[in-house]
Amino acid sequence: MSFSAIVVAAGSGTRSGGPKQWRMLAGKPVIRWSVEALLEAGATQVIVVIPAGAEAQADFCLTGLSGWRAVVGGAQRADSVRRGLSSVEADLPVLVHDAARPLLSGATIQNLLKAVERVPAAAPALSVADTLKSAADGQVAGTVDRANLWRAQTPQAFAPGVLQKAYESWQDTDSPTDELAVVEAHGGTVRLIPGDPRLMKLTFAEDFELAEALIRGRARTRVGNGFDVHAFGPGDAIWLCGVEVPHTHGLVGHSDADVGLHALTDAVLGAIGDGDIGDHFPPSDPQWKGASSDRFLAHARDLVVARGGEIVHVDVTLICERPRVKQHRQAMRQRIADILALPLDAVSVKATTTEGLGFTGRQEGIAAQATATVDLPA
Template sequence: FLKAHTIHALLDALADAEGALPALPVADSLRRGDADKLMGEVVDREGLYRAQTPQAFRPSTIRAAYAAWSQPDAPTDEASVVQAHGGRVRLVAGEADLFKLTYPEDFAMAERLIPSSERRVTRVGMGYDVHRWVEGDSVWLCGVEVPHTHTLLGHSDADAGLHALTDAILGAIAEGDIGDHFPPSDDRWKGASSDVFLAHAHELVKAKGGQIINVDLTLICEQPKVKPHRAAMRQRIADILGLDLSAVSVKATTTEGLGFTGRNEGLAAQAVCSIEMPA
C-alpha cells in the first residue's frame, strides 16, 4: 500500500535531515496499565507519533551510523541507529493503510484492503507428451530443429517439448488440452509448427488477465543429445512466451535404457508452468 507521494516526501525530507520516516499522530487515548491489567494514569498523546516504514537515508549516513553502533541491545529500526549517531530524523505525513505486516491479523487486514479487481492467485499446470521415432534426418524439439538420424511422428511437427508445455499452460487456466484447440483430425494443423500452439495458449492466458511466471520442461530420451541445443531451446521458448530467459528451464534425462524411451522407440516430454491470474 506504499504510494509514490510518500516516497517523494521521504526523499525531499533528506534535503535538511539525515533521515526521514513516515509517521502518524497517535489518535487513540493512551492509558497505563498495572500488573492486574487495571487502568492507570492517562498518558498525554500530544507530540506522540506512530513510526511507519519505509525509512529513508543516504547510504553513507546509514552505513556510518551502523558502523558506530555500540549499544548492547539491537536497534528497533534504522532511524534509531541514525539518531544515536547524532543524525536528525524528519517525520513526514504517513498513511493509515501503510501499516506493518507483523501479526496474522495484519495479513488478514491487508487482504481485506486489496480491491477484488487487484487480487491475484498463482496456478500451476502440468503437461506430458509422447511421440514415436521414425526414419528422418532431423527432429523439432522446443522450437529448435535438431539434426538427428530419426524424426518424431505426429500430425504437426511433433515437437513433444512444446506440446507438453502447451498442455501445461492450458491446464493451469483450465482450458482443456492441445487436442481441444488443435484437433489432429483438422488438416489445417498437418505439419504445422508447434510454435503456433504455444503462442495460442499464451494468448489465452493474457486474455484472462494472467501472466506466466516461469516454465520448466524435461525431455526424456536416449538420443539426441539435448545439452548442445539447450540454450537455443530456452531462448526460443522465452521469445514465444515473452519471458525473461531466467524464467525458462529446459532439462533432459534418460531412463537408463528402461521403457519405450530407453529402447529408443520414442521421446517423452513433461512440463510444469506457474501462472499468476486474477483471483
Template sequence: MTFSAVIVAAGSGSRAGPGQAKQWRLVAGKPVLRWSVEAFMAAGASDIVIVTTQDGEKALVDVLAGLSGWRAALGGATRALSVRSGLAALADRPEDQPVLIHDAARPFVTRATIDGVLRALDTADAALPALPVADTLKRAEPGQSPITTSREHLWRAQTPQAARRNVLLAGYAAWTGDEPTDDTQVVEAAGGRVAIAPGDPLLLKLTYPEDFAMAERLAGAARITRVGQGFDAHRWGPGEEVWLCGVAIKHDETLVGHSDADAGLHALTDALLGAIGEGDIGDHFPPTDPKWKGAASDQFLKHAADLVTAKGGAIINVDVTLICERPKIKPHRLAMREKLAEILALPLDRVSVKATTTEKMGFTGRGEGLAASAVVAVETPA
C-alpha cells in the same frame, strides 16, 4: 444478480501530464482501462459498454485483445453526456436491470466492491462505494488563515455507482443543474434513496502524474502469482505427420488420441487450468464426446487462456518440454514458440519450448510414445 457495466473512458486526462490519455497508459504492464474491464468480466457482468472517443474506439481492439463481451459507444462533451450514451447503448437490456457506472481511471476495482454496491441496491434506488473522510479538513479563502472544518458525516465517493437503468435515465432526464459530479447525484436530486456501500482504499482515481507511481506499487500488492504444471503423453501410430505445440511436422508416424493428440498443447492447457484451479482438460473437453474427435488442440489452449482472463488474470510466461527420441524438435522450435505466442497473445520472450530424450529408457526411449510437460506462471487478483 445480472447486471451491466458502463465504463467511462472518453476523457483527455490533461491533469495526468503529457502523453496518452490516462485510460490508455500502462500500470504494471497493462492498460489502465483493461484492469477494469477484466474485473467486471470476472464479476459476471452480462454486458460491458466502454464509452470513448472515435480514436479510442480504434485503440480498443489492441487494448482489449483477447477479451469478449464488450462493446463501444461514442462519448459526449461532458461526463454526463458520456454516461447517457453508455446507457443508450444498453437499450436492448431490461430497463430495470442494474447498471454499474465506473470511471476507467480507477483500475483496481474488485469483486468485493462490485458485489457490495449490488447488495446495497436491494434496499435503495442507487448505491455507491465510499470511504469516511479520515484527514482533518481545512478551508482556506485566498489571503486568509485556514479554518478547520468538521469531517463528521463526510464521505469520499468512489465508483462503480449502481442503479437500475430506468432510474438512471429518469434522473439524467430530470437534471437541470450544473454538470453532476457523479451518477448517484442525479438519482438523489430526483428524490431517490442512495445507499453507501463499503469503499476500498486501493480504488484510487488516477488524476495526477504522481498517482501512476502509486498505482504501480499498489498493482504489485493487489496481485498474486500462481504456478501451474501439466503433463501429457500419447503413443505412436501409423501416420505421416505429427502435431506438436500447434505446428504440423512431417514424420513417419503420428500420435494417437481422440483429438489431434498434440501433447504439447494438452500439457500447456492443463498447466493453465491448474494455475487457476479449474480442473483439467478432460473436464472441459471430455474424450468421450464425439464433438472433439480429431479437433485441433489450439482451441483447448485458447479456452484455458480465456478462463484466466475471465478471472482477471494474466499469463506471465509458459515453458513446455517435449520428451521424445524422434522427431527432432530443434528445427521446429522457433515456429512452435511463435505459434504459442500467437495463441496466448504473449511476447515471444515469454514463451519457451525445449526438448529432451530419456537416453533410450522408458516408453519414450523405446519409441513407443511421446510425452510433454509444461509449467506456467499466472498473475491474478489476490
C-alpha cells in the same frame, strides 16, 4: 438482481499521457476489467460511453464479450452519462462506473444493489485519513476539519428511474462531478457504503504501476502439468522446444511433433483449466498437418493474457537416450522465452534418460513432461 450499467469511458486521459481506457493493465485493456466485472455480476446490459471515432478501439478491447454496446459520449461527463441513460432499461437499477477504476469487485456491486433496494442512491466511499490543508500558491491558509469527510468512488448505484428523473430536473449551469450530486440536488437520499481502497482511479501515469502491483498482490497462483510422447520415424532432424535438432530419425506426428512444446502447451492450458492441446488443435483437422508447434504454445499464452493472467515460470524435461540435448538447451530456452515473452531465467529445459528402460530406453521415441506456473487475477 437484474441491473443495467453505464461505463463512462469518453475521457481523453491527458493527465495520464493519453486515453487510459484503452491502455493495457496486467495483460488486459483497462476498460475490459470493469465491463467483465459488471457482466460477471449479472448486468443485463452494459452501455460503454466512448469518444467519437473510438468504436474500433472499443470493439478490439472488448472482443469476445457479449451483453455490451457502445454509445458516443458528450463534451462533459454529465452529457456522456445522459446519453448512456437514454439507452438503459428504465425499470432496472442502474450503476454508473468510471472505466478508470478497473479493480471493481463483485462484492462491491452486490452491496450497492442491496443498498438501492432501500434508498434511492448509493455509492462506495472511503473516509479521509490524511490531514487536509487549504492553500493558495503553496501557502497554507488553514487546516480543514476532516471529520465526516468521505472520498466517493464508483460505481454509483440508483434505484429504477431515480437518476433519469434527477437529470431531468437538473437546473445548475455547472456540470456535476458525479451522479450523486444530481440526486442530492433533486432531494434524493444517498447512502454511502464501505469503499474499497483497491478501487482506485487511474489518473496519473504512476497510478498504473500501483494498480499492477495490486493485481499481482491478489493474484491466484495456478500450476499446470503436461506430458507428451512421439515415436521416431523416417527423417534426419527433429523439432524439440522450438529448435530443429539434427538426428538419425524424425518424429511422427500430425503437426511437427515437437514433443517439448506439446507438453508445455498442455501445462499452460492445465494451469488455466482450459482443456488440452487436442481440444484446441484436433489432429483430425487437416489445417494442423505439419503445423509449427510454436503456434500452439502462443495460443495458450494468449488465452492466459486474455484472462488478465501472467505466465511466471515454465519447466520442461525431455526424456530420451538420443539425441543429446545439452548443446541445444540454451537455444531451446531462448526460443520458449521468446514465444512466451518471458525472461530467460523464467524458462528451464532439462533432459534425462531412463537408463535404457522402456520405449525411450529402446530409442523408439521421445517423451516430455512440463510444468507451468501462472498467476491469474483473483
